[in-house]
Amino acid sequence: MTAPLRIAVTGAAGQIGYSLLFRLAAGALGPRDVDLRLLEVTPALEKAEGVAMELVDGAFPQLAGLALTDDPRVAFDGADLALLVGARPRTAGMTRADLLSANGAIFTAQGRALNDAAGDAVRVLVTGNPANTNALITQQNAPDVPADRFSALTRLDHNRAVAQLAQKTGSPVRAITRLAIWGNHSATQYADLSHALVDGRPARDLVDRAWVEDDFLPTVANRGTAVIQARGSSSAASAASATIDAARDWLNGTGPHDWTSMAVVSDGSYGVPEGLVSSFPVTTSDGRWAIVPDLAIDGFSRSRIDASVAELAAEREAVRELGLI
Ligand code: NDP
Numbered sequence: 575m576t577a578p579l580r581i582a583v584t585g586a587a588g589q590i591g592y593s594l595l596f597r598l599a600a601g602a603l604g605p606r607d608v609d610l611r612l613l614e615v616t617p618a619l620e621k622a623e624g625v626a627m628e629l630v631d632g633a634f635p636q637l638a639g640l641a642l643t644d645d646p647r648v649a650f651d652g653a654d655l656a657l658l659v660g661a662r663p664r665t666a667g668m669t670r671a672d673l674l675s676a677n678g679a680i681f682t683a684q685g686r687a688l689n690d691a692a693g694d695a696v697r698v699l700v701t702g703n704p705a706n707t708n709a710l711i712t713q714q715n716a717p718d719v720p721a722d723r724f725s726a727l728t729r730l731d732h733n734r735a736v737a738q739l740a741q742k743t744g745s746p747v748r749a750i751t752r753l754a755i756w757g758n759h760s761a762t763q764y765a766d767l768s769h770a771l772v773d774g775r776p777a778r779d780l781v782d783r784a785w786v787e788d789d790f791l792p793t794v795a796n797r798g799t800a801v802i803q804a805r806g807s808s809s810a811a812s813a814a815s816a817t818i819d820a821a822r823d824w825l826n827g828t829g830p831h832d833w834t835s836m837a838v839v840s841d842g843s844y845g846v847p848e849g850l851v852s853s854f855p856v857t858t859s860d861g862r863w864a865i866v867p868d869l870a871i872d873g874f875s876r877s878r879i880d881a882s883v884a885e886l887a888a889e890r891e892a893v894r895e896l897g898l899i
Pocket of ligand 1: 584585586587588589590591613614615618659660661662663664680701702703704727730798808809810812813
């Protein structure tokens with residue numbers, strides 16, 4: 575019998591955790607049983623205990639194990655998958671350096687704990703913001719874990735872009751393929767339609783340039799803010815859903831004629847400096863990802879990718895100066 579998939583989830587008492595955990599328990603990653611290891615900071619343990627009680631009350635047939643802790647080494651012990659959702663949000667009066675350093679403390683500790691305790695097959699997916707740089711810090715502090723096991727979430731941006739293109743062209747979501755998010759999970763991200771297909775037809779033949787530049791790109795980049803304005807709090811269910819999509823595709827593979835977007839450690843492809851955790855179009859198979867090679871990049875795309883990558887390089891420099899990597 576296959577052992578349950580051991581999944582560590584940080585920020586278990588948070589908004590995203592509240593959507594994510596129930597879908598994991600219900601089998602959203604596939605038919606394999608799951609063993610959930612919830613990590614929270616000590617002050618939030620009581621709240622997380624309530625979430626754990628509700629997970630028990632769901633009587634999920636695939637939930638084979640459940641534990642709650644404030645010790646990263648316990649949470650990551652033998653983990654096959656670590657979903658790093660918990661992070662320190664920016665609060666009033668915080669500078670960028672304050673934010674990077676507060677998250678640096680969290681992700682250096684979690685990187686070391688993953689290095690020491692995680693299972694040999696571990697995959698680490700960072701949702702907590704600033705996700706790309708948090709993933710970089712985690713990876714740099716886990717030197718014994720292969721660098722290709724770390725990823726930051728740009729799947730929500732990808733999903734938002736797919737949904738906008740589907741709406742605009744009056745097509746079902748499943749008709750949209752080969753869309754790509756490049757760069758940082760921030761307002762500089764670039765949602766690239768150049769290679770996208772709608773039912774096999776180039777998207778660029780179906781939408782005009784003005785819509786792409788004046789409507790599509792700003793809508794995707796600012797969608798999080800729009801949701802906050804409408805809902806009064808940040809998008810949590812869609813972020814949880816994207817986290818599931820990303821983990822499922824990483825473990826189980828992308829379809830034969832499609833790709834997805836993941837922020838991964840750059841090998842220098844497409845001029846993105848080696849070592850930066852930047853989003854690329856990737857295919858996945860057997861738990862491994864590969865950057866889609868040889869795509870033509872036009873001048874507009876080049877300048878957008880370069881701008882987002884420059885932001886990532888500046889974040890890397892800042893965390894170097896703080897001694898976090
Ligand atoms: P959420 O669960 O809403 O968000 C968690 C992280 O995900 C944040 O960094 C947030 O970034 C990011 N995020 C939110 N929405 C999106 C989105 N649409 N796309 C991508 N990323 C997104 O935050 P809560 O404050 O409700 O919960 C955080 C929990 O994490 C708390 O319970 C806290 O105690 C816990 N925590 C646990 C740690 C640990 O286990 N060691 C460490 C630190 C925190 P942004 O704020 O920029 O939206």
